[in-house]
Amino acid sequence: MDNWIRRFHAAPGARMRLLCFPHAGGTAGSYHALSASVGGAVEPLIVQYPGRLDRFAEPFAERLDDVVDAVLDELEPDDRPLALFGHSMGALLAFATARRLAAEGQAPAVLFVSGREGPSLPVRTRLPQSPSDDELLAELRLLSGTAAELLDSPEFLQLALPPLRADYRMLAAYACPPGSPLGCPVVALTGDSDPRVSVEGVGAWERETDGPFTRHVLSGGHFFLDDHRAYVADVITSACVSAVSAV
Numbered sequence: 001m002d003n004w005i006r007r008f009h010a011a012p013g014a015r016m017r018l019l020c021f022p023h024a025g026g027t028a029g030s031y032h033a034l035s036a037s038v039g040g041a042v043e044p045l046i047v048q049y050p051g052r053l054d055r056f057a058e059p060f061a062e063r064l065d066d067v068v069d070a071v072l073d074e075l076e077p078d079d080r081p082l083a084l085f086g087h088s089m090g091a092l093l094a095f096a097t098a099r100r101l102a103a104e105g106q107a108p109a110v111l112f113v114s115g116r117e118g119p120s121l122p123v124r125t126r127l128p129q130s131p132s133d134d135e136l137l138a139e140l141r142l143l144s145g146t147a148a149e150l151l152d153s154p155e156f157l158q159l160a161l162p163p164l165r166a167d168y169r170m171l172a173a174y175a176c177p178p179g180s181p182l183g184c185p186v187v188a189l190t191g192d193s194d195p196r197v198s199v200e201g202v203g204a205w206e207r208e209t210d211g212p213f214t215r216h217v218l219s220g221g222h223f224f225l226d227d228h229r230a231y232v233a234d235v236i237t238s239a240c241v242s243a244v245s246a247v
Contacts, residue, residue, distance in 0.1 A: 003055070004074045006046045008032050009039030016109060016240045018042040018083045019075070019097070021067075021090030023115070023145075024171060025164030027053050034225070037233035042083065042240050047071055047093075052163045060166035064174050068097050081109035083240050087225060089171055091116035095208065099179055107184055109243040111209070112236060114189040115222055117197050118204025119176035129172040136161050136168070142195050145223040182209040187239050189216045189232065191224030214239075 005019075006028040018038065020031050028048040035044040049067065050058035061067045075082075082101070086094030091113040098111045117123075127135055137157075140146050150156045186209040190202040199217055206213040216235060218228045225232055 004047060004071050006048050007043070008035045008046060009044060011039050011041075011043035014039075014041060014043040014080070015244045016042045016081045016083055017078060018044045018085055018236065018240065019071070019094075020044060020046045021084075021086035021093040021097075022047065022049065023088035023090050024167035025160060026087075026090070029053070033229055034233060037229055038236050041237040043080075045075075047090075049163070049167070051166060052159075060163065061170060062173075064093055064096055064170060067093055068100055071097065072100065081244060082106075083110040083112065083236075083243065084108050085112040085114070085236065086116075087114040088116055088222065089167055090114075092119060092171070092174065092176075095119060098182055098184070102180075102182055102184075107182065109184060110239050111182065111184055111186045112189070112239070113186065113202075113205055114225060114232075115191070115194065115197055117201030118207060120207055121201055121204050127168050127172070129169050131165060131168055133157070133161055136164055140164075143222040181207070183211050184209060185212040185214070185239060185243065187214045187216070187235060189218065189225075189235070191220035191222060192217050193220065194222045194224070196222060 022028060022030050028046040031046045035046060038044055048055060049061060051060040084094040084098050094111060094113060098108050101108055127139060137151060140151060186205050188202045188205045190197055190199060192199060203215055218224050220227050
């Protein structure tokens with residue numbers, strides 16, 4: 001487990017694993033603090049996309065399904081239940097992974113989706129399939145997930161923009177296929193002032209499951225997770241404990 005999946009905080013005694021997918025342009029490190037917060041209650045496994053950091057020399061993924069294929073191929077067999085978590089683009093990847101697992105008779109215990117409207121809705125604002133540097137910079141400034149001084153650094157942008165552009169190209173090519181609702185609980189989280197995600201749109205995730213649905217609306221924008229880490233960790237651990245108890 002040394003290519004697609006990272007384990008920052010091993011917890012072999014935990015009763016459940018939590019597979020986490022980062023946002024577009026993101027790295028596994030974006031979940032390091034959250035991994036520490038939930039470690040012990042669950043064992044966090046964090047996806048590292050190609051084309052960045054220690055995978056810099058590898059080609060970018062071209063389709064979301066390619067990422068799902070690669071991650072599931074590398075995921076080690078384990079008797080413990082598996083929960084899925086994704087933020088923004090990662091929410092779509094977590095959802096696609098949940099569908100794949102359910103179709104194979106290995107449905108996840110819980111699906112956590114953050115910072116993304118339900119996949120049955122049209123994307124509110126879609127960038128061109130190959131956005132320019134200026135368009136990517138405008139999006140980064142709007143979402144406010146990157147320190148302003150970094151956005152003025154040519155060295156930082158030279159590293160950050162190529163994976164972000166590749167991920168947006170992958171998103172632009174994605175269309176949610178029809179499918180049966182999941183049977184697991186779905187827990188959705190969103191910021192109340194996210195410029196790309198509406199509270200109502202997050203509610204559309206309820207359509208994707210016949211199981212329980214819960215929505216948490218927190219103060220903040222697209223990267224609200226950074227300001228509510230303890231709360232989000234509690235939401236994750238509580239839902240996972242309930243799911244394990246129900247098995």
